[in-house]
Amino acid sequence: MNEAIRAFHRIDSDPSTQRLRVAGVNAPGIMEPAGADPRLPPEPAMEAAEASTSVPSPALPQGSVSPPCALPRGRPGDGLRLIPLAGFHWGGPVRGRMAPPSPRVRGDHVLIRPVAGAISIEFPRFSHALTAGRVAFIPAGTAFSLKPPPEAEGQALLIPPGWVRGQPMPSGFRSGLPAAEDAGLLDPAILALAEGAARDPGGDGATPHQLGLIAVALSRLDDRPQPTEMQRGTLAEARPLTQRFLELARHEMGASRTIAEMARDLGCSQAQLDRACRQSRGRSALDLLYDLRLELATEALRETARPIPEIAEELGYAGLGHFMRAFLAATGRTPETYRDFMKNQHPAAPGD
Template sequence: MHKAPASAVPVFKLYGETAVWPTPDLLHCESIAERSHRHDWEIKPHRHSDLVQLLYVQSGTAELEVEGVVHRVQQASLQVVPALSVHGFRFSQDVQGQVLSLALPLVEQLGALLEHPPLARPACYPVAGQQRYLDTLFDSIAQEYSAQQPGRELMLQSLISALLVWVGRRSLDLTRAETQVQDRGREHLQGFTRRLETQFREHLPIEHYAAELGISAAHLNALCRRLAGQSALQMINQRLLLEAKRSLVYTAMTINQVADSLGFSEPAYFSRFFKRSTGQSPKDFRLQR
């Protein structure tokens, strides 16, 4: 989906409309098809200044982009679109689902009752085994919204509160899962640095360390870049370089002996490694210290 510059992104009350809010309610409910079919099943990037949207894809396929993150949906999913988030959608013509737009005062009123506000960040939640529950909930909201029955406002607030509780629980589950992934990542990185400390002289390939940790080399590299700001190979080389500098400064070993102690097969190879890393030969480095 083409990304428009922020200054060129239109701000709508509802997509394609610049008129005032079309209902006295603090919410608006419609089917996905109701608006998207008028725009050739594509909602181009835009944002809402004072609306939060919950887009529920029940069936069909969709490409949902919010703040540059794209989810290609082929199963029932609920997309949260916070206020001011740039978003755009594409739908298959057989898409079934609902779009619920909530004005910020209503979101703040109902969200104040929850410990963790569930609509503050974009997220796409697969519905999985809870589709029947969400189908019933969204159908009830749509029916109550379109009818003018006694107690309508209270019923709508109750139904939306139930929906927010569902989203809040999924948000907490996602946060916990992300925390667990981060914790496992730190554990893997710590395991790598511990092994590196005892094995760096052996010039082992990254695949060796990854296998000892029970992860792939690509995963180990990604963890090192994300948590340490370097690739796994850079960390190995930095550890070798640190030991080389220590040996050149604090010992009387010859350069050949330093190279041998660090596992280099040839002194010339060590000298090339050192100069490539520092811009100096081992001899010049030692003389300047």
């Protein structure tokens, strides 16, 4: 009996028990756990809201009118998905209260097509503004983040890499206005792909044709900023010089040549080359060089089994440590983990 009384007093003197008593919490006041989280909306309501999700019709050639259409709904686990742009959020942890999410690698290709408003795509070293009417393609394995504002309208098409096997998709980020001959074909092809995936997660017989149309349209995007009349002559000169610079840099990446040395080979000064790069691409010559080197590194890791130190040396990094630090800062992954991540992306191609 005395032992029971002593045990009771030990429990009663516990600080946690005393706090509960002061707060008026006792056994009858503790609710049983609910079967579903009461903070979440009822499941039928979620399904109804999802079923009613729609986006405005894609941008069509001037003079044509088309009513808004609901996005085709796929089955759970679909590889290819078409979702409203305002609902496509991607990225890692937020770095600050007003900062965007940190860039993070995705395993699928992303095609973004805003039809109203503007969004900002965040990459490790720069931001890219995408306005209505333009298209952006982010290849699998690219680190980026995206948080569209609620008023943004458009679509985001998520494409498994296996679906575009054999298609001439861009190997790096592309953005621009569709060519005149593609403007009327791009949006119907995007919607047809989603409708085919909704009927069959593996796509249908027309899927390769629609993907081919998208690949061709992406190869012909006009990535120049909209110029004023006074700027047209300057841009006409800047764009070829920038292209020649990138081709030279690609061929001599492992030689560790400076921007000034390559500018002399191109017959201009470093200042002229840098100005041409900013006018035609919106970025400095050094930034474009770093972007190209990262693109070549991801391509080598993704498509070859070559040793990582060999890739680092060929691309002109100061050493393996320099390569690993730069790659981690740009993608959020080390070269080895990036290679493993991309190897694990093995979705079946349509019709396989």
